[in-house]
Amino acid sequence: MSTTARQGIAGPLATVDVDRSDAAYRAWLKEAVRKVQADANRSADTHLLRFPLPEAWGIDLYLKDESTHPTGSLKHRLARSLFLYALCNGWIRPGRPVIEASSGSTAVSEAYFAKLIGVPFVAVMPRTTSPEKCRLIEFHGGECHFVDDPMKMYDESASLAAETGGHYMDQFTYAERATDWRGNNNIAESMYQQLKLERYPEPAWIVATAGTGGTSATIARYVHYMQHDTRICVPDPENSCFFDGWTQNDPLAHSDCGSRIEGIGRPRMEPSFVPGAIDRMMKVPDAASVAACRALEQAIGRKAGGSTGTGLWSALKIVSEMVAEGRTGSVVTLLCDPGDRYLDKYYSDAWVSAQGLDLTPYARTIDTLLATGTWQEPGA
Template sequence: MTVYASVLDMIGDTPLVDVSVLSPNPGVRILAKVESQNPAGSVKDRIALKMVTEAEADGTLTPGKTIIEPSSGNTGIALAMIARIKGYPIKIVMPENVSIERRQMLEVFGAEIILTPGNEGSNGAVRRALELSDQHPEWVFLYQYANEANPRAHYESTGPEIWRDCPEITHFVAGLGTSGTLMGVGTYLKEQNPEIKVLAVEPPLGELVEGLRNLEEGYIPPVYEKWGGPELLDGKRIVRPLESIEWTRRLVTECGVFAGISSGAALAGAIKVAERLDQGTIVFIVADGGWKYLSTGAYTDDLDEVAEKASKIIYF
């Protein structure tokens, strides 16, 4: 058994789990990259650590400086954990309509929470964080949407892990949020095999699926453009809130993988890809675990009621 010098050394090297029992096509294998195994519970542990260490290395982040970051959940929690270990004060700007568990997790790690109107969503939190960083130049704004440490973390770790464990991969599917996972992993995988298809999952315009965004809603993450998103992606799959919840439930009841709603959305996208293939191996991202969403009733309440709540609660 490995002994780690710090919990931060546990970030990454997450397992692939075969969930092909859910595949609509016996010739298509589906594997889940279970990022909920990271110490703060999500794929965002990777980018949070990368952003902090790079900011320390270039002198942007020095002892005593305050970190500020907009987040509707996972990035904020990961940063708060790292900031607590390293001794940095941290302020997380987030919409007021996130699940209570995420606010509680931030409080556990000692973060100050700055709330923004729920009807403005994550875009409102980004705008407020930009305003505050302009007003307080002494604070360090890591800005995951534009920070190239975000896709670079996945280019240097997540992508190589997938290639190492599954060189037969034919398709990679992930939710489109900051776009860092898609850009970093997709770039690495295509360098290894240009035939690998990289596909994004996004909600219909005007509908909310936790953790995902539709690029036509008015905000395109800078890292998406910097890393050549339009050229890198081979396509998109549209997933609605009800589909996301249905596949999240199937993931836990049929495979024992207790995941957040964005993972169900990614799985739903993978299923749509599998339906069009004769054979292949699809890897999708399980962005986080389900523990932070229990209060929403997403796993137990009536499906239609949960889908209706999705228009009011930001799950991710």
């Protein structure tokens, strides 16, 4: 420690110069940041898939296929951003665990990055999380810590971090601020680059579901920043409070139980959900989400998770409105993660039946739309 004298009006004033730099830590930090950035550098962009619609409609529907990331989901982008943010803030330290509250996919991706930089990882998650996601977390070297009440994930994660001297990543707070929404090949910039040679390069709508809310915030901010005319729609599943909080302008809105659609929907208004940035929300029944998942497989031969079904249902409804109004253009939604993580849920007739879900009227709505161009409300 060194001291220097500084002359002030009242006479000499001693100042203390504290140097907390540590050569070994700085070397570790530099290498950790390099490894995380290298993961992005060697990863190709994700594909933009076309969902087949009748040519006569003059409407193109795309799915941004985030399942092709190294950890198989949209959350790979988020986890990378969160790790860079926490590393550069000095929050992650060598040998100390990273802890996250997650319903699955974020934890899979964070386990991957924790292993990449050589720190332990603990995922705090609902006991109902799919076994396949738990297997993937453990495959990447992470540990699963279960809670019975989804609302207790936050406090349990903070307690574990305090007990172990680790870092609680807190995706629900930091998702919207860790991501560079102005560009830097974020998901929004990537979409627009890939649409450049399409017949409608500026989409009329982008549909993005919300778990943390970080993705919808990134896309909406980018759209406003670049002065595009694209509108942003956020679909919300059952047992989630985002729709009520948005429509009623209520930051204290909450739900008493967790979402059946893993990865999206929350029981409280999360700090990373930015209501003022988006243009529209839809409340989507869980049966509609599952029916849309299955319709996607029939249309393009790809299984996807329930959050993809939620987004696809809303995108198809928007398409039907465009057809009815005689408007042409493009709509983009997300393929968030692969369906093989949910074979025992959304693709299991036994699970669907046990949940009391009737997919038939929602499947009929989709079939009717694709055959006739009209939207028939389920049960009508």
